[in-house]
Amino acid sequence: MTNRKKALITGVTGQDGAYLSKLLLEKGYEVHGLLRRSASADVVDSRLKWIGVAGKIVLHDGNLTDLSGLIRVMNEVRPDEVYNLAAQSFVKSSWQQPLLTGTVTGLGTANMLEAVRLACPEARFYQASSSEMYGLIQEPVQSETTPFYPRSPYAAAKLYAHWMTVNYRESFGLHASSGILFNHESPLRGIEFVTRKITDAAARIKLGLQDKVALGNLDATRDWGHARDYVKAMWLMLQQDKPDDYVVATGRTVSVRDFCRLAFAHVGLSMEDHVTVDPRFLRPAEVDVLLGDASKAKNKLGWTAETSLEDLVSEMVEADLARLKKHEHL
16 A cells, blocks of 8 residues: 555646646655546647656546546545646636636536545645636735636636635535636646747747737736746645635736747847737736735745746747747758
């Protein structure tokens, strides 16, 4: 018999799932992941391969919308820690698929909580909450006590999931914590997200593969950190004696325009020559500013962001350059 801790991660094939898997494996965990079957099965573990953990994780078929399947996986794995990272997480798509977003991102979390309560109530549970829940910000700097004002179906679904986590903690005594994570990026960020779209475009333009990139609101500002840093905060939350909710952020906000400037400057280009604005990429209801106060995480968890925005952007651009050179044989 092994005494290794066991962790179950939903959303294991996503950006955060990959970085968290790597962290937990380094800490000696036995890592299990929930895998949603899809038509893109041949590329589903590309992030796990990129980060070097594919084959080291035990994958289980399951879906957040299927409670009976989740209970089956809980009974099979008997996890010590459960990290619920899975969601329909692209904000723009949540307007086009609001019911799917509510079902997966919102009710899916309730299914996970119910599966934990019924099958392994001693397990510690982490819920991936989001700074998007603040939406139309009610305070210039957002903390755990700032009122929420969601501005998208995604944010509304995340808010339901967040409060369900609080309710299961308070009603059933689950060790359930939520990390209210502000925007966090990496070379593993999906190409549909604006940061990766920018770094990929900067690399493509530098290599002569394209000349322009069209974006939406360049004046929206975000508090951007590195996913590698943020998964450490997730793990720290589940090591605490008492469950709680924590903002995870850098405390610095910059505009999409400035993110562009950093990415293009890294390859010796000027964004003004290559970036255009296309109204198709504007949101129906914009979240103009997000800026997090992670004092509680620093004081209680001993966590702070370690990667600067400049280093994050450079790492993303370099990764995209390497990918493109390999793919295009440049």
